[in-house]
Amino acid sequence: MKHWKNTILSAALLAVLTATPAHALEYTMEAPDDYLFGRPTSDDTIYEWEDPNVDRSKNVALIPPAFGSPTSYLPGSGTPLTPNLIPGALSGGGLVNSAGSVSYPDVEGGNYTAGTAFTQVTSDLYYSAGHLGTLKIPAIGLSTKVYQGTDNAALRKGVGHFKNTSLWDGNCCLAAHNRGTRDDFKDLHTLEPGDTITWTTKLGTRTYEVISVTKVRETDTSGTAATSDNRLTLYTCVRDQRDYRWMVQAIER
Template sequence: MKKTIYSLCAACCLLAALATPASALDYTVDAPEAGLFGTPTSDDTQYITRDEPVNIDRSKTAAVIPPAFGSPTSYTLNSGTLLTPNLVDQDWAAQVTVSGNGTGAVVTPPALSGSAIRPGSSSLAVTQYTEVTDDLYYSGGCLGTLKIPAIGLSVKVYQGTDSATLARGAGHFPDTSIWAGNVCIAGHNRGVRDDFGDLHTLEPGNAVTWSTKLGTRTYEVVSVEKVLETDNSGTAATTDNRITLYTCVMNQREYRWQVQAVEVK
């Protein structure tokens, strides 16, 4: 009997559902009230200029390589080194200025510097760099000779700053220039060699001579300072010709002596 009652109830429910008007299932979604969503963020403004920069050079001669990540100038606007420094006369490049405007590098010769740069643009002198190539090595394997008369120093300089290299003489930092710009050299001051033992005694005005297959250049000491071992800002590429020398500080492992000398004009 109960089974019959349950069956009748289920049938009634099914009939009631089927009899529900279809219109009862319709629904609408009203538009949201004003302010529920943010204003459109699209910008139809066209940022276009037809002003053509003066003396523009889009060739690889004017191309600049960005500085390495984490280097002292990695966050400096428009900093870098020439992509093809061998295509530019080094004396001329030392005075060239470059301004970035989004359309290319504006290279301004020395005679026009200061007058041909577009107003409001930032400019900088192009850093100099000479790569170490096979033809720059002497038969003995060195790259040149460093002389500092004030401390009686005359030492051969080899490529690299590892222990084996510094056991032969002074060592050239591989990532720095060998001629134009900033030439960086390290040396021992005790132990297997004592090349830079008196480096910290140099004074402003002392002469430093660097001789390579590219020529001989004389520098004048401008600073002698103690820097942290982790401070590599002194090895950054420069717009002028200079030489930067490093050696350890006795009993202070976390420091280095840094001597910088600029070319005597």
């Protein structure tokens, strides 16, 4: 009898020791929101304050610079993983930067006055291939054709000429992509005073010398004004700064 009681007590004690409270098995697990797999559980995370509408796809992904390089620790530094997939790169508009497709405001006609020089674009100044001339900038290894207009159709082929600015005498204004479908002016901002630019049209060939490389507002069209001297004014986007443009001016040597 005593042995039987000991057996019952041992079994009861074992049941008490191994029992798990029912409430420990009661839990819920919410699935993460769509595209936020592995979302942190902390209340104070980047997802609480960062703009959720930012494109984080491979379209804007960057290949990081080399480890230990001067730009390796700078936010947003590197080269595009898929430059042709940058938002807006393949759609209408003008120059392309990482913010999307952008364009310059049209330059209105009649921006030349007495005392300034101006050469109008006429049908006889086009080459048979449809371009207006050839631009060469040895310092950045550039040699490319120039086409009329600064819309995306023109800039897909090469450098664009601002309509209603001079083609030859006076101030000839040009623009080009620095990323995306073409990158003719990708290194434009690296030019320095003294670098040379050669501009060839049916009217001849001229060599110009860079006098300034400046950053201007997108809406600042003062650089396109007609001049009495012969010069080139070149524009392209400033990376990640949609409201600004690089402007290079060069005067005839």
